[in-house]
Amino acid sequence: MDRRSFFKLSALAVSVPAVFRGYALAQEKVKLPRLNLEDLPQKETDDAVIYHCDFPQENRFHMMLTNMRNHLSAYDFDPFRIKLVLVANGAGVKFFMKTHKGTKWEKEKVDLKRAEERLSYLSQFEVEFYICDITIRGLKLKYENFFDFVKIVPSGVGSIGRLQTNGFGYIKVL
Numbered sequence: 001m002d003r004r005s006f007f008k009l010s011a012l013a014v015s016v017p018a019v020f021r022g023y024a025l026a027q028e029k030v031k032l033p034r035l036n037l038e039d040l041p042q043k044e045t046d047d048a049v050i051y052h053c054d055f056p057q058e059n060r061f062h063m064m065l066t067n068m069r070n071h072l073s074a075y076d077f078d079p080f081r082i083k084l085v086l087v088a089n090g091a092g093v094k095f096f097m098k099t100h101k102g103t104k105w106e107k108e109k110v111d112l113k114r115a116e117e118r119l120s121y122l123s124q125f126e127v128e129f130y131i132c133d134i135t136i137r138g139l140k141l142k143y144e145n146f147f148d149f150v151k152i153v154p155s156g157v158g159s160i161g162r163l164q165t166n167g168f169g170y171i172k173v174l
Helices: 003-027 058-073 090-096 112-123 133-138 156-165
Strands: 047-053 082-088 128-132 151-153 169-171
Touching: 047 058, 047 090, 047 156, 058 082, 058 090, 058 112, 082 090, 082 156, 090 112, 090 128, 090 133, 112 128, 128 133, 128 156, 133 151, 151 156, 156 169
Parallel strands: 047 082, 047 169, 082 128, 128 151
Antiparallel strands: none
């Protein structure tokens, strides 16, 4: 084997495992953070509020996100002055998914891209999104179908109760 062929073969031998490693990493499932009720935040800001999303109406969901943005604006979007969390359970979890393929919402026309953009915007101001694990398991949803910035809590309503005990107020858009 001449020198040129040797180097080509060596380069190929080094690059093939790297390609397969990259493929394997891409196939790994996203591990969403999981919180216990004891891990939920305490009120440490001037204002701390839970927004509760357990409803299926998309326009109502977007009205809630607008209310959250307005709430943040009253505190100049300063996360040292205000802490907002959104807890989703029941039908409300559908707005936090990358896809509805294989779910009971598969045939619904929900603008998930718009939801992701608006939620991502709010997350810049340290808004956190807690998704109910009881709902995920009950509806047999896939964890990897949820946006990467959400956190899984054992129970949506249990988390709301704990956050209220920890000093958070409660808002539900009707």
